[in-house]
Amino acid sequence: MSAAKHLYIVTGASRGLGAAITRALLVPGNRVVCVARSRNPEMEAVATASGVPVAWHLQDLAQPGPAAGWLGSVLDAVDEPPASVTLILNAGVVEPIGPITQLNENTLIPHLLTNLAAPMTMTGAFLEHTARFDCPRKILAISSGAARNPVPGWSAYCAGKAALDMFIRSVNAEYRDLPAPRAVRAVSLAPGVVDTDMQATIRDAEFADVQRFRDLKANDKLSSPEETAQRIAAYLTRPDFGTTELDDIRNY
Template sequence: MERLIIISGASRGLGFALAKQLIKPDTLLVSIARSNNSELAALCHQANATYHYINADLARPQGTELATQQLSDLCAQHQNLAHYYLINNAGTVAPMAQAHQLDDPKAIAQALQLNIGSLMSLSACFLAHTPPEADRRILNISSGAGRGAVPGWGVYGATKAAVDYFTQTLALEQPNVRSAALAPGVIDTDMQASIRQTDSDYFPNRERFISLHQNQQLASATYTAEQIARYLTNDAFGQKTIDDIRHYF
């Protein structure tokens, strides 16, 4: 075994598509999610890769703590590998609402915890429990929404802006760890379906996303994952801390 790859939110959407792209015989693939994807486990078995599932709700501090405890134990058992990759992919676009409508503190707190809090905790665990002499890489899935304001995405955009800032800080503090915050573009996933179903009073840009879907202008999760997997494993990964995968295809 040569590689340990950890992916949060790997049970569906972009995370699942990324996991499928990164399965190789020399890989221990760790999925952190609320549900186990049996197809992912079967694909690892077929490819003679090792699969490990950590059942955790990263939108809750207790779930994140459970995940980091299990992850630290797992890393302690695999200290002699050449490559360690962490992909912080788990996230939510909810709650979608304009500033005067953000009246659900619990939903806001869960989004903050999932989109940025759990990312920080998993990164800290990864840094503390993987060998510094190895090839270590952290890929944080960000968004263009964190780089330009979008009405109705005050919470989502704020968390993604925080992802970018944290990644820049990480790059300064850990120069020997390759890291990047990557915007993946607009992808045809369940998140996009949720966006299209949101009342336009809460998300004024709804019609734009409906149009993108109707005109088949959404990138497929599989195609985007192919590009991101190539990006992550490239020798140049980490040279640009704030990045966008659409710059490469």
């Protein structure tokens, strides 16, 4: 019988930070479930070459009900007891960017469904459908500095990520002190300013602080997705994971 593997579920694995986190997790002893709306053939080839078992799923995570149903069925299909199981809530969007007077239902609701409601329902599915595993359970939400300090023009993103932070604290309040293996440790982690498509969207937008982001890029001051992902992968294995429930990878 093969040794039990550490199971990771990565949302938003097709591009940017999620793709880099997936690559960082391609080490022997892991298995990874990836989800996004689009495929990334280059990533899939890298995963295949690594020999690490990786499953790719297409799912629109702007729909919290189907997102939770999808995750539940993925977890129910796990037939080898894992050594640990970790949900990485990385998928996210930054738009709409603009003044609060221009917030409207058509863009605000899909934003909050993706960045907040689906992570919440997927966490619920994770808690329920991993309860049968006799192993450590962890949740890592990718937050933002904007959850903790407002950026004018980013009210939807700031509010959604701040609520995600509080949701993660709520998970800990309900689950952290339960006896093992029912206990769950959760962290909401800001990744720094990372050179991804999301940063390109930000540089193309109009808001008061946009020049700061254009200067960061022009002066080569963005973190690379690969380096950030390596640090996040190391963070996930820290014995004290969960002690600082709202954290920032730049502290390490």
